[in-house]
Amino acid sequence: MYENLKWFIYLIIINCSFDVQGERTLGAIFDDGSFFYEAAFNVAIDAVSQDEENPFVGNVIKTSPGDLLEAENAMCSLMESSTFAVFGPTTRITLQHIQGIADFVEIPQIIVEPIETQNRNWSAINLYPHYVSYSKIFADIIKMKSWTDFTIIYEGSEHLAVLDGIVTIQDLDSEEDILMTIVQLPDGDDYRSQLKTIKSSGSVNYLVSCGKDKLPQFLEQAQQVGIMSDVHSYIIMDPDFQTIDINPYKHGGSNITGIRFFDPNLKDIENFVSALNEKVKELSEGQIENDIQQSDLNFKLALVYDSVILYTSAINAMGLEEGANFTCDSGETWAFGSTIINHLRTMEVDGLTGTIKFDDDGFRSDIEVDVLEVMAHGFEKIGTWTTEDGFSEARKIIPGVEQEGSESMKGKHFIVLTALSAPYGMLKESSKKLEGNERYEGFGIEIIEELAKMNEFNYTFDIQADGVYGSYDSKTRKWTGMMEKIMDGRADFAITDLTITAARQKVVDFTSPFMNLGITILYKKPTKQPPDLFSFISPFSYQVWGWLAGAYVGVSVLLFILGRFAPEEWQNPYPCIAEPETLDNQFTIANSFWFTLGSVLTQGSEIAPIAVSTRMAGSMWWFFTLIMVSSYTANLAAFLTVESKFYAIKSVSDLSNNPYGITYGAKKGGATFSFFKESDNILYQKMYQYMDAHPELMTQTNEIGLERVKSEDENYAFLMESTSIEYMVERNCDVAQVGGLLDSKGYGIAMKKNSPYRQPMSESILQLQEQGKIMRMKDKWWKEKRGGGACADDDTSSGDAQPLVLANVGGVFIVLAAGSGLAIVCAFIEMTINVWMISHKVKVSFREELIAELKFIFSFSGDVKPVRHRESTGSGSKGSKKDDDKEEDDVESTRDDDRLDAQTAHSERSSHSHHTAHSRRQSNAVQMAKMRKYSRQFSNMT
Ligand code: GLU
Numbered sequence: 001m002y003e004n005l006k007w008f009i010y011l012i013i014i015n016c017s018f019d020v021q022g023e024r025t026l027g028a029i030f031d032d033g034s035f036f037y038e039a040a041f042n043v044a045i046d047a048v049s050q051d052e053e054n055p056f057v058g059n060v061i062k063t064s065p066g067d068l069l070e071a072e073n074a075m076c077s078l079m080e081s082s083t084f085a086v087f088g089p090t091t092r093i094t095l096q097h098i099q100g101i102a103d104f105v106e107i108p109q110i111i112v113e114p115i116e117t118q119n120r121n122w123s124a125i126n127l128y129p130h131y132v133s134y135s136k137i138f139a140d141i142i143k144m145k146s147w148t149d150f151t152i153i154y155e156g157s158e159h160l161a162v163l164d165g166i167v168t169i170q171d172l173d174s175e176e177d178i179l180m181t182i183v184q185l186p187d188g189d190d191y192r193s194q195l196k197t198i199k200s201s202g203s204v205n206y207l208v209s210c211g212k213d214k215l216p217q218f219l220e221q222a223q224q225v226g227i228m229s230d231v232h233s234y235i236i237m238d239p240d241f242q243t244i245d246i247n248p249y250k251h252g253g254s255n256i257t258g259i260r261f262f263d264p265n266l267k268d269i270e271n272f273v274s275a276l277n278e279k280v281k282e283l284s285e286g287q288i289e290n291d292i293q294q295s296d297l298n299f300k301l302a303l304v305y306d307s308v309i310l311y312t313s314a315i316n317a318m319g320l321e322e323g324a325n326f327t328c329d330s331g332e333t334w335a336f337g338s339t340i341i342n343h344l345r346t347m348e349v350d351g352l353t354g355t356i357k358f359d360d361d362g363f364r365s366d367i368e369v370d371v372l373e374v375m376a377h378g379f380e381k382i383g384t385w386t387t388e389d390g391f392s393e394a395r396k397i398i399p400g401v402e403q404e405g406s407e408s409m410k411g412k413h414f415i416v417l418t419a420l421s422a423p424y425g426m427l428k429e430s431s432k433k434l435e436g437n438e439r440y441e442g443f444g445i446e447i448i449e450e451l452a453k454m455n456e457f458n459y460t461f462d463i464q465a466d467g468v469y470g471s472y473d474s475k476t477r478k479w480t481g482m483m484e485k486i487m488d489g490r491a492d493f494a495i496t497d498l499t500i501t502a503a504r505q506k507v508v509d510f511t512s513p514f515m516n517l518g519i520t521i522l523y524k525k526p527t528k529q530p531p532d533l534f535s536f537i538s539p540f541s542y543q544v545w546g547w548l549a550g551a552y553v554g555v556s557v558l559l560f561i562l563g564r565f566a567p568e569e570w571q572n573p574y575p576c577i578a579e580p581e582t583l584d585n586q587f588t589i590a591n592s593f594w595f596t597l598g599s600v601l602t603q604g605s606e607i608a609p610i611a612v613s614t615r616m617a618g619s620m621w622w623f624f625t626l627i628m629v630s631s632y633t634a635n636l637a638a639f640l641t642v643e644s645k646f647y648a649i650k651s652v653s654d655l656s657n658n659p660y661g662i663t664y665g666a667k668k669g670g671a672t673f674s675f676f677k678e679s680d681n682i683l684y685q686k687m688y689q690y691m692d693a694h695p696e697l698m699t700q701t702n703e704i705g706l707e708r709v710k711s712e713d714e715n716y717a718f719l720m721e722s723t724s725i726e727y728m729v730e731r732n733c734d735v736a737q738v739g740g741l742l743d744s745k746g747y748g749i750a751m752k753k754n755s756p757y758r759q760p761m762s763e764s765i766l767q768l769q770e771q772g773k774i775m776r777m778k779d780k781w782w783k784e785k786r787g788g789g790a791c792a793d794d795d796t797s798s799g800d801a802q803p804l805v806l807a808n809v810g811g812v813f814i815v816l817a818a819g820s821g822l823a824i825v826c827a828f829i830e831m832t833i834n835v836w837m838i839s840h841k842v843k844v845s846f847r848e849e850l851i852a853e854l855k856f857i858f859s860f861s862g863d864v865k866p867v868r869h870r871e872s873t874g875s876g877s878k879g880s881k882k883d884d885d886k887e888e889d890d891v892e893s894t895r896d897d898d899r900l901d902a903q904t905a906h907s908e909r910s911s912h913s914h915h916t917a918h919s920r921r922q923s924n925a926v927q928m929a930k931m932r933k934y935s936r937q938f939s940n941m942t
Contacts, residue, residue, distance in 0.1 A: 025057050025081060026059065029062075029078070029088045029094075029098060031065045035279075037088065039283055040305050042060070042283075065094075066091050072097065076328035079107065079325070080325065080328075084311070084315055085108045086108075095111060099111075105332070105337070108124075108341050108344070109123055109124045112307055114129075114162070123337055123338065127307045127353070127356060127364055128303060128364065129367050130359075130364060132165055136387070140391045146477070149203065150205035152166060153183050153207065153218075159209040185214070192221050192225055196225050206227075208236050208237060212244070215238060215244050228249060241260060242258070243295065243296050249374060250374050253466070255490055259370065260372055262352050265294065269294055269302075303353055305352055306356055310344065313349050314340055318340065341362075346358075354368050368386045373488070375415055376415060409457040414458070414460075416495060417462050417463075417485055417495075418494070419464045419482070419496040421497055423782065425461075427439060437461050442781065448461075464481060470504065471669040479507060483507065487508060493751050494751075499670075500746050508751065509754065511761045512762040513746025514769070514774055516746045517722045518744045519675055519743055520740065521738040523662075539632050540803055544809060547806060552596055552597070556593040558824070559592040559618065562827040563611075564585065565828060570585050585864075586610075587863075588862075600628075613826035620819025620823065623819070632804075635801065638801035649662060652719075656686050656687050660715065663697055666718065666719040668698040668700055672719050673691065673698065699718070702718075702728075705718035706732065710735060723747075729791060731787045731790050733790065831857075835850045
């Protein structure tokens with residue numbers, strides 16, 4: 001309030017006191033030894049004097065760098081020439097010396113240097129941002145990058161003040177323990193030993209505070225000692241970051257971040273630079289011919305221009321016409337000096353370096369800068385930082401707000417990160433030297449080409465040199481590889497065989513999957529199995545062998561039983577004896593087994609069933625053996641001709657049990673390894689622990705995994721994704737996929753979280769899928785290009801012979817069972833009819849006869865059956881033993897007659913049989929029986 005009042009009174013005095021019209025002098029002392037400050041100063045004077053009634057003139061006195069006496073004389077001379085202010089000097093020591101004089105005589109001194117000892121009461125106005133604000137920019141960038149462990153590298157003690165705000169970052173964010181190491185660069189030009197020490201400390205994040213003149217050397221040497229790779233990150237504090245030559249570093253993979261106070265492409269900068277170049281030529285009288293480029297414009301030169309703009313605005317606003325005009329020795333002070341200073345502090349002017357404004361302490365604190373990162377195509381603005389709002393990203397997405405469509409991509413340029421992983425991204429083979437995107441080809445590259453056409457965007461491919469796709473490192477608490485680059489905004493999209501996983505989805509966005517796959521095993525093709533001595537067992541599975549044995553025993557026993565039931569199977573053992581006392585049965589238990597065995601082995605036997613039931617059971621058994629033997633023969637042929645393979649592993653469980661000492665691994669930091677790590681499954685957990693304990697089994701790329709699988713020196717299986725295995729087995733005929741898929745997932749294109757491009761990119765991918773383009777691309781890159789189809793003829797063998805299982809031959813068993821059932825029914829009917837006939841003939845009750853017959857059948861007492869009712873023994877209860885015998889003989893002879901008839905018929909039928917020997921025996925028996933019958937009839941007649 002008091003200050004404003006004071007200024008108001010002065011203003012009235014000034015307006016009343018001076019009416020002299022003329023030039024107004026601005027003094028300057030430049031001691032940097034170049035023409036640039038002077039040129040910038042003069043360009044600004046020209047700019048503010050245009051169309052001005054009382055133009056400004058510059059009185060520039062150039063002194064030798066660091067020469068205090070010269071600088072003091074220059075100051076005195078300016079004071080005597082009606083100067084309104086003194087600009088400069090630029091070297092620290094002279095600046096401070098002049099500062100003292102200016103303070104004493106109260107002539108405003110305008111400076112553009114970082115002065116850490118700046119005092120608010122001085123007559124100085126410094127346009128260089130105050131170190132407190134300046135360090136805050138970097139503290140915020142460090143927080144944005146979530147650095148928890150970093151090394152501060154500074155050049156000299158003058159940089160310490162600005163670092164003060166960084167080392168107190170710990171107090172600002174108490175949640176995190178931040179580990180900082182501070183290292184000063186040695187004097188001279190060789191920093192290598194210091195950089196090697198930093199490297200061996202394991203630190204990968206560096207905050208660099210050193211002058212622009214030292215930066216190129218520093219970066220070059222950092223590259224030489226090997227701390228410029230993908231894992232290393234730099235924040236450069238110098239405001240001229242954008243003027244350094246980043247070409248040697250932009251492909252190295254390091255994340256290099258810095259700031260700028262102005263965009264070199266702005267029209268004002270263009271005008272200023274062209275005027276500056278002209279002025280330099282004029283001042284140097286043609287000695288300096290090379291123009292400086294807009295991109296090379298130094299921050300302090302822009303500040304010189306801005307300082308003139310600011311100061312002249314203040315003088316104009318105050319209407320001051322005459323400057324200080326007294327000698328050094330006079331001991332006078334300039335009456336308006338402090339008034340101007342106070343007025344300047346209340347002003348706000350737009351300059352080349354943004355809005356120039358001072359805080360209550362008179363420091364330039366209200367600043368706005370762009371935050372840049374080095375990308376493959378050059379610098380890219382990733383956000384802005386303002387004193388008020390801190391850091392904000394360049395592409396800010398407000399959550400919940402509708403995402404932009406494909407229009408949002410039109411005409412934009414994106415960095416697409418990929419990895420050299422066949423067939424997704426590969427180096428093109430060409431005799432010509434290729435440049436830019438031309439250098440790459442592959443499935444992923446082609447997808448991006450299609451997407452770029454559909455959404456009309458431009459792109460530059462950047463290669464992830466170490467091939468790391470990205471996983472979360474709990475030790476460094478950072479994501480690695482491609483994930484980190486996407487998160488940091490160093491690339492806009494990442495495409496390769498990049499699996500969509502839940503953990504990755506939390507930190508980046510993925511498009512809809514363009515390919516589906518699962519984890520499986522890559523292993524050597526099965527080897528030839530040595531011939532098996534017992535390969536004759538192979539055609540049938542053990543189950544079928546079991547059933548076959550059961551059927552054999554069952555049918556043999558059945559024949560034995562049926563033989564006992566069937567009356568026709570009971571034969572007169574001595575055909576020459578007309579009325580035998582006993583009958584014989586060929587189906588003894590041993591003969592039954594022999595009969596069935598003879599058929600199974602296709603050798604036959606001398607035994608031939610006679611009764612319908614036994615024939616039925618026998619023929620069913622023959623049918624059964626026909627099918628079984630044919631099936632066995634056919635399958636045995638397959639077993640003997642098809643090369644048997646030896647599968648050391650058939651699934652992951654074989655791998656984890658590992659009976660053959662097979663080692664296994666997966667891609668380091670890949671989704672496959674993460675799958676085992678995250679899995680609850682005991683088997684997979686066991687496999688994870690194995691892989692974790694054997695880091696030497698993990699590979700950097702899938703290609704290395706393939707080579708290890710193929711290697712004769714090791715017995716190695718590689719856990720890999722099915723699509724990549726498909727690609728490899730097309731070209732490497734000695735490896736194959738083993739077992740099925742352990743999971744199901746997809747590959748997607750990754751981009752920054754909440755990216756507005758996810759929706760248009762996903763839509764385009766779906767369109768490509770619906771049009772069948774992705775399928776065609778897959779066929780092209782998998783089966784045609786780069787040696788695809790090399791193993792197509794390799795696997796023409798019809799595969800392995802498989803033992804027949806019950807499902808293959810079960811039907812025959814059913815037919816056998818049904819036939820046997822039918823035979824049982826037949827046997828029962830035969831037996832019943834026979835019993836009925838006998839009971840009718842010999843006049844005994846059917847029941848009695850049946851019980852007697854059944855008793856005999858189920859007594860299983862051998863193959864000899866006593867003839868119960870012989871004709872010669874008579875019948876009835878009253879008759880003597882002889883009568884009884886006669887009756888029995890009668891019955892028996894009747895039976896014999898019946899049997900004879902049956903046998904005759906059977907004999908006739910069997911005359912067509914193959915079993916001729918047996919038939920002959922049968923017909924002999926029949927002839928004998930016939931003779932017996934006729935002799936009986938004859939004796940009855942007589
Ligand atoms: N596709 C995997 C990933 O995105 C890399 C290969 C693997 O892990 O099998 O990490």
